[in-house]
Amino acid sequence: MNTQTVIPVAKPALIGNERAYVLDCIDTNWISSNGKYIHEFEQEFAKFIGVNYALSCSNGTVALHLALLAIGIKPGDEVIVPTLTFVATANAVMYCGATPVFVDSETETWNIDPHLIEQRITNKTKAIIVVHLYGHPANMDPIVELAKAYNLKIIEDVAEAHGATYKGRPVGSIGDVATFSFYGNKIMTTGEGGMVVTNDAAIGQMVQQLKGQGVSIDRKYWFPIIGYNYRMTNIQAAIGLAQLERINWHIERRIWLAAQYKLRLESIDEIYMQPEVVWAKHVYWMNTIIVKKRDPLYRQALIEFLDSAGIETRPVFIPMHKLPPYMALVNDQSFDVADLLSDCGFNIPSFATITIEEVDYICNTIKHFFNKT
Numbered sequence: 001m002n003t004q005t006v007i008p009v010a011k012p013a014l015i016g017n018e019r020a021y022v023l024d025c026i027d028t029n030w031i032s033s034n035g036k037y038i039h040e041f042e043q044e045f046a047k048f049i050g051v052n053y054a055l056s057c058s059n060g061t062v063a064l065h066l067a068l069l070a071i072g073i074k075p076g077d078e079v080i081v082p083t084l085t086f087v088a089t090a091n092a093v094m095y096c097g098a099t100p101v102f103v104d105s106e107t108e109t110w111n112i113d114p115h116l117i118e119q120r121i122t123n124k125t126k127a128i129i130v131v132h133l134y135g136h137p138a139n140m141d142p143i144v145e146l147a148k149a150y151n152l153k154i155i156e157d158v159a160e161a162h163g164a165t166y167k168g169r170p171v172g173s174i175g176d177v178a179t180f181s182f183y184g185n186k187i188m189t190t191g192e193g194g195m196v197v198t199n200d201a202a203i204g205q206m207v208q209q210l211k212g213q214g215v216s217i218d219r220k221y222w223f224p225i226i227g228y229n230y231r232m233t234n235i236q237a238a239i240g241l242a243q244l245e246r247i248n249w250h251i252e253r254r255i256w257l258a259a260q261y262k263l264r265l266e267s268i269d270e271i272y273m274q275p276e277v278v279w280a281k282h283v284y285w286m287n288t289i290i291v292k293k294r295d296p297l298y299r300q301a302l303i304e305f306l307d308s309a310g311i312e313t314r315p316v317f318i319p320m321h322k323l324p325p326y327m328a329l330v331n332d333q334s335f336d337v338a339d340l341l342s343d344c345g346f347n348i349p350s351f352a353t354i355t356i357e358e359v360d361y362i363c364n365t366i367k368h369f370f371n372k373t
């Protein structure tokens with residue numbers, strides 16, 4: 001491996017007011033989970049998504065846990081989850097003592113296939129978690145219709161799609177409640193961090209209470225329910241606010257990068273990339289290549305070829321139905337689309353500060369592998 005110049009899959013761009021705001025936290029002694037940046041970050045984030053309430057928390061996984069608890073998910077309940085997602089989506093359901101019920105992806109968007117949801121609904125089903133995978137919004141209308149018909153709640157897991165829109169509406173504002181992650185590799189970051197957003201005052205209040213040990217909203221030192229310490233710190237929020245000030249730049253850079261990749265890689269017949277449906281604004285958390293030849297050794301050879309050129313890649317998530325904690329939950333169901341994407345796909349460097357020289361180098365290396373120079 002050429003260790004001098006490794007191009008990573010992801011890295012944060014801390015090029016705005018991040019440093020100034022963090023130093024302000026230290027200079028003013030407001031470093032814990034109270035302080036002006038928390039309130040400003042929450043307010044600005046609610047505006048950004050176009051919702052009434054935004055509640056910060058320690059990461060995207062606990063954001064999911066809080067959202068599930070706040071809509072009343074209990075032991076014995078079932079929650080529909082796409083099999084092709086990051087493991088946190090399914091784990092959060094298990095934290096509630098509920099059972100995730102997995103659904104395959106659709107070829108058009110790689111997100112949960114709305115046509116396969118109805119057959120998985122039982123009298124225990126309480127909610128559907130929709131994940132906007134890699135920044136491409138899921139097909140929401142048919143899911144919203146199903147949720148109405150069966151009286152189910154919708155949670156949007158927007159950990160990978162800050163700023164994406166579905167038919168012009170920001171994702172995260174369509175379901176009953178939505179969750180975001182600000183991990184270091186996401187579209188915007190606070191290091192570790194998360195947010196729960198909703199238009200529903202009762203859900204917002206429950207999240208606020210649960211993330212702060214269950215303390216009563218209107219009576220200090222009184223704990224009517226068991227809660228958690230899932231709070232974000234003022235330092236994290238300071239970074240988050242600075243990131244949010246430049247969010248349009250972050251998103252535009254990602255859309256620009258995706259266009260550059262498409263332009264350069266489109267002509268290679270052996271591969272294709274994630275499609276973008278007409279009603280979608282895809283924000284390209286990741287740029288993903290699918291190798292058409294379904295042979296794990298062939299994909300591995302390409303990954304190793306890139307690795308030896310100093311280009312980091314990451315395989316598409318292994319679907320939940322293949323992971324040890326979840327294998328036993330599925331019987332003879334097939335998940336053909338998720339299996340294909342997972343067997344043949346991998347992510348290439350996808351970050352806002354990538355240079356055009358790096359893009360050229362990555363694309364030329366891929367072309368070289370396919371003898372297309």
Ligand SMILES: *Cc1c(COP(=O)(O)O)cnc(C)c1O
Binds near residue numbers: 086159
């Ligand atoms: C990153 C991610 C999460 C978890 O977020 P953390 O902040 O790392 O806890 C949840 N869901 C999806 C789809 C993710 O990509």
